[in-house]
Amino acid sequence: MKVEKKDHDHNHENDENRDWISHWPLLMALLILVVMLTLTYGFNFKLNYLLELVVFVIAYLLAGYNVIKLAVRKALHLDFFNEFFLMTVATVGAFAIGSYSEGVAVMVFYSIGEWFQDAAVANAKRNIKALLDIRPDIVTVVRDGKTLSTHPSQVKINEIIQIKPGEKVALDGMLISAKGTFNTAAITGESIPDTKLKGSMILAGMINLNSLTEVKVQSLFQDSKLSKILEMVQDATARKSQTQLFISRFAKVYTPIVFLLALMLVILPFFFSANYSFQDWFYRSLVFLVISCPCALVVSIPLGYFGGIGLASNNGILFKGANFMDVMTQVDMVVMDKTGTLTKGVFNVQKVVPHLLPEEEFLLLVAALESKSTHPIAIAITKYAGKFLPDVKILAVEEEAGHGLKGIINGKSVLVGNASLFHKLNIAYDPIVDDEVDTVVLVSVDQQYAGYLTIADEVKTDAAKTIAALHKMNISTMMLSGDKEIVVAKVARLLGIGEAFGALLPEDKVRKVTDLKAMGRRIAFVGDGVNDAPVIALADVGIAMGGMGSDTTIETADVVIQNDQPFKLVTAIRVARLTKKVVWQNIALAMGVKVLVLLLGAGGLATLWEAVIADVGVALLAILNAVRIQKMKLPE
Structure with a gap:
């Protein structure tokens, strides 16, 4: 790993050397001016x-x-209203009136400012990429009983790879060693060691901390979660925020107005001043043109958003675009799923109550069907019933979205689901089930009630803290869940959630969020399951729990929380608000200084020297203000 870092540092050093060499004409011009x-x-x-x-x-x-x-080049395309044409006109004008040193100074310092701006943007992008592009180039794969080193892209699904102590995991897979301890910071933003047991998912980017471990590959190199995360962050820098789009549109209107005002500054005094001096007023108009250059705004704003995206990534949060940062600052209500979002989604079977069937046969049928689902409840039942799972014939498995599963197991029609599904299909069940406080899974065999299981989940440790922090930020909370009302009410009461609704299908969640949006609420929805994808797509900001979340949900979401901690939602809002604050600080700084020097220049109290120093100085201050975002520490 030291070699990789050394190579990276060496390449970075070469890039910096090339940067200096490529700017030798500018440095020579500066030397001549001095x-x-x-x-x-x-x-x-x-x-x-x-x-x-x-x-x-x-x-x-x-x-x-x-x-x-x-x-x-732009003038040949009839584009005269841009900072390049503006600077060229201003400096050629300075030469025309004999102010050679000032004309050169304007161009030198403007070009130096552009250099610093380009370097800052390139560095911000490089930092974002380096934050996540930590995929190893070599992986040890076991083939025919021998180990060999190859590039991760050459490894196929179901092959076994070995990860040595201190080595990064190259591919997503299932741990087949008894256990292993990993640093998960690249994926979750948390560097606390995480001990995984056999059968646990291990993700690319994690670092093996102790003994040699073996992992069975579950996805190709280009499909790993880390590869997708990197892709998302790279795409995010290309998606402009509303503020960026506004400034781009503003610059297109602002620049021609500035040209017109500069022209009027030369012409109008002729009609009102008895001692009119063309050279004096022309000089003032040049000052006007130099200080009006909008580059500080155009560069520092996207740079601020790059910094915000980098800071979020550093904290295990992925914004898929700067536009979603803007929307996140406007959110006034957070709507959440329950299972896997506010609760751990690590269920344990509490009670098995068969009806008419022996317990062993009952569990065999239920677990065989649930083995075809990745839902946390299904995983809990399959794990619990593992000892009862010999080879069985499973056919025609179908998912009833938000309800459960049905299929043919050993020739029997088995249905596993919630009470809503049984009501819908008119299958009667024992009324005692409705009094259970824990989550209930009902079972029917050949259209006859066959018993039930109860499942208990555990609330995440930071869930209550998250709800309290959101309320402190004047953000309302609501929970929407497919679980039964009694369970949902219990969790909502425990966490202090404002409103909670249970026994909802995906379309019910969509309807609730649609109603809230119609009332003018700005909604962030947080979920993790496939059934949450429609409502995540509908919300103003869709947020997915990336650790346990389905690929569909993660791809649909606008923001991804990598470690499934609810409090990262609060962090995401804080990052968005901080980023917007810094961006508007830059806008106020740039516009305030420009207006002041424009007035001084028009009044003959500012020279070209002061104009260029003010312009470049403001640009550099705005850049420094923007790049500091990525290094900020957020309160816990």
């Missing part, structure tokens, strides 16, 4: 007119070649 200013003001030495012009033109072209080239 020398000329030192000769003029330090030693009171002045070159003859023609030589001075040649030296400053060389410096100007060295500093502004790329800017001028872009300005000309």
Whole structure:
């Protein structure tokens, strides 16, 4: 692993060296400007007119070649209202009135500002990528009783891979060793060691902390959760927020207005001033053009969102776009699923009550059918009944969304589900079932009631803390669950949730959220199961629990919480609010300074030097303010 980091650092160092080399013309222009200013003001030495012009033109072209080239290219496409054309006009104008040093200074410092901005954006993107792109290039696979090293993309599903102590897991799979301890920070944002037992899912990016472990591969390299997470974060930087889109539209309107005002600043005083001086008012209009450049806004805002996405990723939260950060700041109600979201989703069978059938046969039929589902309740029943599971013939398994499963087991029609499903199919069951406080799974065989099981789940340790924090942020809470009303009411009461509704099908959840949105509420919905995908897609912000969540739900969601901790929802809102605060700080800073210097320039109280220093200075301050987001520590 040290070798990989060394290579990465070496490549990063090479990139920085190349960056300096590629900017040698700009650095040369800066050197010429400093020398000329030192000769003029330090030693009171002045070159003859023609030589001075040649030296400053060389410096100007060295500093502004790329800017001028872009300005000309855009002008040929009739695009005159952009910062490149604006800077070119302002600097050529400075030369036209004999202000050579100022014209060069404007171009040099503008180009330096652009360099810093480009470097900051590239660094933000690189940091986001480096945060997650930690997939190993080599994996040890066991083939024909021998171990060999290969690239993870060459490993197939169901092959066995070995992970040595201190090594990163390259592929998602099931642990087949007795147990293993892993650092899960790459996936969850938490570095606390996590001990996994045989049969547990191990995800790419985790680090094996102690003994040699073996994992049976469950997904291809490109389909691993870490690969998908990396893809999501890379895509996120391309999705613009409403603020970014507004500023882009604003810049397109703002720039032509600035050109018009600069032109009016030259022309209108002719009609009102007795001592009109074209050169004086033309100079003022140049100051006006320089300070009005919108680059500080255009660059620092996306940079702020990059920082926010990076900070969220560092805390185990994935925003799939800057636009979802904006919406997250507007959320006034969080609606949550229960199982796997607020509760651990790790169920244990509490009671087995067969009717007419022996317990062993009852469990065999139920577990055989439930073995075809990945629902936490199904997993609990299958695990509990493992000793009763010889080879059985399973046919025609179908899922009743939000209800249960049905199928043919050893020639018998078996139905496993909730009370709603039994009511729907008119299958009578023992009324005592309705008095059970725990979750109940009803069973019928050949259309006859055959008994039930009770399942108990455990509330997540940070669930109550999450609800309290949301209420403190003036965000209402609601729980929607497919579980029965008595169980849902118990959990809601325990956690302090505002409203709770149970016995809901996926379409019922959709209807509830639709009604809330019609009332003007801004909804974030948090869920993890396939049945939550429709309502996650409907919500203003759909949030998926990425650890236990289904692939469909994760792909549908706008935000993914990687470690299934409910409190990460509070963290996500805090990150979004912090990011928006920093972005608006940058907007206020840039606009405030620009308006002030614009007024001073129009009044003849600011020079081109002050204009360029103010412009570049504001841009750099905005950049520094934006990049600090990713390094911030959030309160627990």
